Amino acid sequence: MTGPAARAARPTTAATARDPHADLRDAVGRWFGDTARDLPWRAPDRTPWGVLVSEVMLQQTPVVRVEPAWRAWMERWPEPADLAAASTADVLRAWGRLGYPRRALRLQECARTIVARHDGVVPLGEEALRALPGVGEYTAAAVTAFAHAQRAVVVDTNVRRVLARAVGGVALPAPSYTAAERATAAAVAPTDDAGAVLWAAASMELGALVCTARSPRCGACPVRDACAWRRAGRPGDEHAARRRTQAWAGTDRQVRGRVMAALREAPGPVAGDTVRAVWHDAAQLDRCVASLVEDGLVEQVGGRYRLPD
DNA sequence: AAGGCGGGGCT
DNA sequence: AGCCCAGCCTT
The missing domain is CATH 1.10.10.10 (Winged helix-like DNA-binding domain superfamily/Winged helix DNA-binding domain)
Incomplete structure (x- = not known):
């Protein structure tokens, strides 16, 4: 989903009167068309399997560390059948220091399931995807949108933050994903395939590059004038006292x-x-x-x- | 709803 | 020394 496709899908503002989120989507979509990063799992020659591998690697591991690992991985095991046949020891070594090595184990189980039950092809549909080991609500939605170009409501930590601010008017979302957030995300997501795919990629990218957790670059934000949080004067995080990062040393x-x-x-x-x-x-x-x-x-x-x- | 589960880089 | 990162799974 790089420039041309994003620009081709640029929506009009005709629906504004009926849809209160149309301006938000349009502005973010235009911004994405101009500034999207050139990531390999977004390239035109990407495969559904490559998208799935990228999504699993990106579960709690930043893009900059995933990119080289993903390239090496896809060169070595370009299809599910290749990973399914690999030695698990080799898989865990290739996973290296990405963290949470159980993900590597589940990704190989995933490959074996795809070979055994789906003829070696990444299945269509969020229900079938969620039945795969290591694939939860987010990953099933992301693969549906980015690999299969079908509508899905894709909500990761970036999208949660963008919606919390732009729509909810608060600094950060609650510690755990709530039903209210899921409803908001579903209401904001376009109903058509191309629009939903664009919004998913664009809202995630906005959260990753501009609407960041630590120091948001509101001056460079395409929706700065419509953002409920900015208009409220950027109030502080109401959940700050309850956030407790897990200790690391000695655990x-x-x-x-x-x-x-x-x-x-x-x-x-x-x-x-x-x-x-x-x-x-x-x-x-x-x-x-x-x-x-x-x-x-x-x-x-x-x-x-x-x-x- | 909460807690376990890696690791590195930035503030 | 925290805080954060394209989450998933179990309890």
Whole structure:
């Protein structure tokens, strides 16, 4: 969805009287046509599988870190059947430091399901997509819109923020996704395929580049004059006291990450003593290794540990 | 509705 | 030292 397609789909303002969100959509759509990033999963030669891979990688990992990993991944496993046939150890090594390695496991399961049940083709429809491992409400909608060019209400953290501000008049959305937000998003999304796809991409891009969480660039915003939050004087975040980022140092997540890093770097099985050396607290380490085995990310063979085949 | 689950870069 | 990032899954 780069310039030409976006401009071709530029809507008119004729529906303004009936649809209170038409001006918002039009302005964001025009802005997107002029300034959209040139990301590889948006290129004309993209495939539905490539879109799905990008969406899974982008679940909580920023674009700048996903882009090189996505290129290497798609070169190595261009079709679902390729990933389905790969060694899981290779898959986890290719995932590298993208974080949340269970996503890599689910993506391979996804590929195997697509081969086994959908003739190797990414299925159509949000219901069928959501039945795939690791595909939730957001990813099913995103694949429907960006891979299949069908209408979907695509709501990620960027869209939530754009709607909270432009429509809701507040600094940031509530900590968890509410039914009211879902209703607003459905009301704002165009009813036609091309319009909905454009709005999905454009609203996400606006949140990523202009309507950012930390320092929004309201001066460069295409809807600055219509934004309810800006018109209200940019009031502060009412949920600030309830937001609590999860600690990192000393958590099981950090320990699991260290174990996975050690196994990724090794060509084969790793001695138990070597694994234990990555963390000082033996009880915590044992608990984390056990949870990794439970998750299917690690295998124990005798007294040694390795990534699964 | 809340909490677990990676990792890095920016303020 | 926080905060944030194209979320998903389980409880």
